Amino acid sequence: xxxxxxxxxxxxxxxxxxxxxxxxxxxxxxxxxxxxxxxxxxxxxxxxxxxxxxxxxxxxxxxxxxxxxxxxxxxxxxxxxxxxxxxxxxxxxxxxxxxxxxxxxxxxxxxxxxxxxxxxxxxxxxxxxxxxxxxxxxxxxxxxxxxxxxxxxxxxxxxxxxxxxxxxxxxxxxxxxxxxxxxxxxxxxxxxxxxxxxxxxxxxxxxxxxxxxxxxxxxxxxxxxxxxxxxxxxxxxxxxxxxxxxxxxxxxxxxxxxxxxxxxxxxxxxxxxxxxxxxxxxxxxxxxxxxxxxxxxxxxxxxxxxxxxxxxxxxxxxxxxxxxxxxxxxxxxxxxxxxxxxxxxxxxxxxxxxxxxxxxxxxxxxxxxxxxxxxxxxxxxxxxxxxxxxxxxxxxxxxxxxxxxxxxxxxxxxxxxxxxxxxxxxxxxxxxxxxxxxxxxxxxx
Numbered sequence: 401x402x403x404x405x406x407x408x409x410x411x412x413x414x415x416x417x418x419x420x421x422x423x424x425x426x427x428x429x430x431x432x433x434x435x436x437x438x439x440x441x442x443x444x445x446x447x448x449x450x451x452x453x454x455x456x457x458x459x460x461x462x463x464x465x466x467x468x469x470x471x472x473x474x475x476x477x478x479x480x481x482x483x484x485x486x487x488x489x490x491x492x493x494x495x496x497x498x499x500x501x502x503x504x505x506x507x508x509x510x511x512x513x514x515x516x517x518x519x520x521x522x523x524x525x526x527x528x529x530x531x532x533x534x535x536x537x538x539x540x541x542x543x544x545x546x547x548x549x550x551x552x553x554x555x556x557x558x559x560x561x562x563x564x565x566x567x568x569x570x571x572x573x574x575x576x577x578x579x580x581x582x583x584x585x586x587x588x589x590x591x592x593x594x595x596x597x598x599x600x601x602x603x604x605x606x607x608x609x610x611x612x613x614x615x616x617x618x619x620x621x622x623x624x625x626x627x628x629x630x631x632x633x634x635x636x637x638x639x640x641x642x643x644x645x646x647x648x649x650x651x652x653x654x655x656x657x658x659x660x661x662x663x664x665x666x667x668x669x670x671x672x673x674x675x676x677x678x679x680x681x682x683x684x685x686x687x688x689x690x691x692x693x694x695x696x697x698x699x700x701x702x703x704x705x706x707x708x709x710x711x712x713x714x715x716x717x718x719x720x721x722x723x724x725x726x727x728x729x730x731x732x733x734x735x736x737x738x739x740x741x742x743x744x745x746x747x748x749x750x751x752x753x754x755x756x757x758x759x760x761x762x763x764x765x766x767x768x769x770x771x772x773x774x775x776x777x778x779x780x781x782x783x784x785x786x787x788x789x790x791x792x793x794x795x796x797x798x799x800x801x802x803x804x805x806x807x808x809x810x811x812x813x814x815x816x817x818x819x820x821x822x823x824x825x826x827x828x829x830x831x832x833x834x835x836x837x838x839x840x841x842x843x844x845x
Contacts, residue, residue: 423487425478430471438463458507463762465502466631467582468537473493497538500582505531510556510786518562522572526552530579534586544586550608559785568622574613580606584641586658591715592700594655607639607658617668625674635664644699645764647813660694662728668722678743683735690728698722698766700825702811703767722765727761727768732775734758747786751801754779762827764811773829776805792842802835 442459473494510524536544558572561762580588580659588604589596617631640662645654666688688737700706701718709717727733739753758773779800785793808830814823 403601404572415597418561423475423477423489425476427474427476427484427486427576428471429474430469432470433468434466436463438504443685444461449513455512456509457511458509460508461504462503463502467498467500469500470537471500491806492540492703495538495542496518496541498534498582498586499535499537500586501533502530502579502582502782504528504533504579518794520560521557523557523724524558525553525555525556526640527551528579529578530584532579532585534630546585548580548605549587550609552577552610566622567618569616569618571616576612576613578609580608580641580656587654589658590644590646590655590657594653598730604657606639609640610638612636612638625755627672629668631668633664633666633668637662637664642698642766645701646699647701654699659696659698659722660692661785663689663691663693665689665691673715679740681738681740683736683738685734687734688731689733690731691724692722692728693724695721698765700766700811702764702813703769704826705767720765720769722766724764729761729763729765732757732760733799734775748783749785750781750783752779752781762807762811764826771828773806773809776803776832778805790844792844794840794842796838798837799833799835803832805832806830807832 412730429628438461440459442457445456446454448454471494473491474487475489478484506526506528508524508526510522512522513521514520530549531789532548532550534544534546536542554572554577555573556572558574560568560570560572562568565591584606585604588606613635615631615633617629619627619629621627638661639658640660641656642659643654643656645652647653666686668683668684668686668782671683675681695752697719700716700720703718706718706720708716710716735755735757737753737755739750739751741751754777756775756777758775761768761772762771763768777799781797781800784794806829810828811826812828814825814828
C-alpha cells in the first residue's frame with residue numbers, strides 16, 4: 401500500500417511503495433548558469449607629504465554577476481547498488497526557477513606615509529554599494545521576487561616597523577562587509593524552509609555581515625638559515641549568517657538567518673629552515689578559537705537533546721540552546737603541518753609532510769552538547785626526478801599509513817534514507833580519502 405500520494409507534471413497520481421520498491425526514491429536535478437563581468441581602475445601618486453615620502457592610491461571597481469538556477473524533483477526507484485532509475489515523472493510543486501543579479505560598485509583609497517626610514521603608517525578605506533535582484537522564473541513562487549540594497553564604508557589603518565634587517569613588526573585594524581548572497585536571501589524565511597542546494601522559497605531581508613579585525617605580529621630571521629613568523633588576530637563578525645536546519649536526511653532543509661556576533665581569535669606561527677646545506681624543513685601552527693558571542697536558540701531537529709515545541713500558529717520547532725562562548729562547528733581549534741624536502745641527487749628530490757587537526761563539533765550541534773570528531777594525523781610523501789630541463793617525473797603518495805579518520809560531521813535523520821529506517825545514530829561523518837598514489841610527468845616549455 402502506498403505511503404503517500406503526489407501528482408506528477410501531467411496530473412497523474414504518484415504512489416510510493418516501500419514493499420515492492422516501485423517508486424521509493426527521488427532524483428534532485430538542477431542546472432545553474434553563472435556569468436560575471438566587471439572592471440577596475442586605479443591611480444597612484446608618489447610625492448612628499450609634510451616633507452615625508454608618501455604614496456597615495458585611489459580607484460574604483462564595478463562587478464556584476466548573473467545566475468540562472470533551475471531544479472526539479474524526479475520520482476524514481478532505488479536500486480540495490482544505491483543508484484536510482486530515470487522515470488520522467490516529476491513533482492511540479494518542488495520545481496524551482498530563480499534568476500538573480502548582483503551589482504556592486506566600490507571606491508577605495510590607500511595612503512602609505514613613511515614616518516621614518518623604518519616606520520610606515522598606512523590608512524585607507526573602501527565604500528561598497530551592492531544591489532541584489534531576485535526573480536521567480538517559473539511563475540510558481542512569487543515570494544522569491546525581491547530587491548535588496550546594501551552599502552557601507554570600511555576603514556583600515558596599520559603600521560609596520562622594520563627594526564633591523566632581520567626583524568620586522570606590524571599591527572593594524574580593518575573593517576569589511578559582506579552582503580548576503582543570492583542563495584542566502586532566497587532561503588531566509590523560517591516559515592518557508594528550503595532544500596539546499598535544490599530549491600529556494602523566499603527572500604526576507606538579511607543584514608549584511610560586518611567584520612572588525614585586529615592583527616599584530618612579526619617576522620624575521622635567526623642567522624642565515626632560519627626564518628620565523630608569528631601573528632595574532634581577532635575578528636568580530638557582526639550579524640553573522642548561518643544555515644539553520646529544519647530537517648532532511650543530511651540537515652539540508654532549512655533557512656539562513658542572522659544570529660548575532662561571532663568571534664575568531666587566534667595565533668599563527670611558522671618556522672622555515674635549512675640544515676646540512678640543502679635539506680629544507682618547515683613547521684606551521686595555527687590556533688583558532690571560533691565562538692558564538694550571543695545566546696540564542698538554533699533549529700536542530702536531528703539533535704538528540706533537542707527541545708520540541710508547538711507554537712501558537714501550530715508550527716512545530718525543534719531547537720537547542722546556544723550560549724556565548726560555544727564553538728562554531730566545523731572549525732578545529734588546533735592544526736599544524738610539518739615537512740621536509742631532501743635532494744638525494746642533483747636530479748632526484750624526495751620529501752614528506754605531516755598534517756594534524758584537532759576535533760571539531762558537528763554542524764547541527766552549535767550548542768556543543770555532543771562530542772567532537774576525533775583528532776587525526778596524516779602523512780604524505782612526494783618525489784620529483786628531473787629528466788631534462790623541461791621534463792620532470794613525479795610521484796605522490798597521500799595518507800601513507802591509510803589512516804581512518806573523519807574530516808567533517810553533521811547531524812541528520814538517517815531513518816529518512818531507504819534501508820536505514822531503524823538506524824538511530826544522527827551523526828553523518830565524512831570519511832577521509834584512503835591511501836592513494838599517483839605518478840606522472842610534467843613538461844614546462
